[in-house]
Amino acid sequence: xxxxxxxxxxxxxxxxxxxxxxxxxxxxxxxxxxxxxxxxxxxxxxxxxxxxxxxxxxxxxxxxxxxxxxxxxxxxxxxxxxxxxxxxxxxxxxxxxxxx
Numbered sequence: 001x002x003x004x005x006x007x008x009x010x011x012x013x014x015x016x017x018x019x020x021x022x023x024x025x026x027x028x029x030x031x032x033x034x035x036x037x038x039x040x041x042x043x044x045x046x047x048x049x050x051x052x053x054x055x056x057x058x059x060x061x062x063x064x065x066x067x068x069x070x071x072x073x074x075x076x077x078x079x080x081x082x083x084x085x086x087x088x089x090x091x092x093x094x095x096x097x098x099x100x
Contacts, residue, residue: 006044006060007026007040008024008025008026008041008060008079009024009025009028009039009040009041009076009079009080009081010022010023010024010025010079010080010081011023011024011025011028011057011064012061012080012081012082012083013055013067013069013083013085013088014082014083014085014088014090015069015085015086015087015089015098016085016086016087019085020067020069020081020083020085020088020089021067021090022073023057023059024059024060025053025057025058025059025060025081026032026040026058026059026060026062027039027040027058028055028056028057028058028081028083029055029056030050030055030074031050031051031052031053031054031055031069032048032049032050032051032074033048033049033050033051034048037094039074039076039081040050041079042079042084043076044080045076045078046074046075046076046077047073047074047076048073048074049071049072049073050069050071050072050073050074050083050085051071052069052071053068053069053071054066054067054068054069054081054091055069057086061097063072065090065092066090066091066092067088067089067090067091068088068089068091069083069085069087069088070085070086070087070088071085071086072084072085
């Protein structure tokens, strides 16, 4: 059981005016300014700028969650990932115009 918890990370996706999503994940893919970047548990610490696009989160059950985000940054350290953006929304559960 300890082995499975070691392969997980805590994720917080926050927009300037509201929390977008938080939970536990097996992997996260982000639209980094240098190109798409995948992050797994125990990744080396990283702080990088992200561009507008889709953040994809795979939860412990293997379910994929997708979030449309604007420009921002990510910080990853000690299996805690923070995605901070100006605007963000869950693309599956939210209706309405996209992020510009």
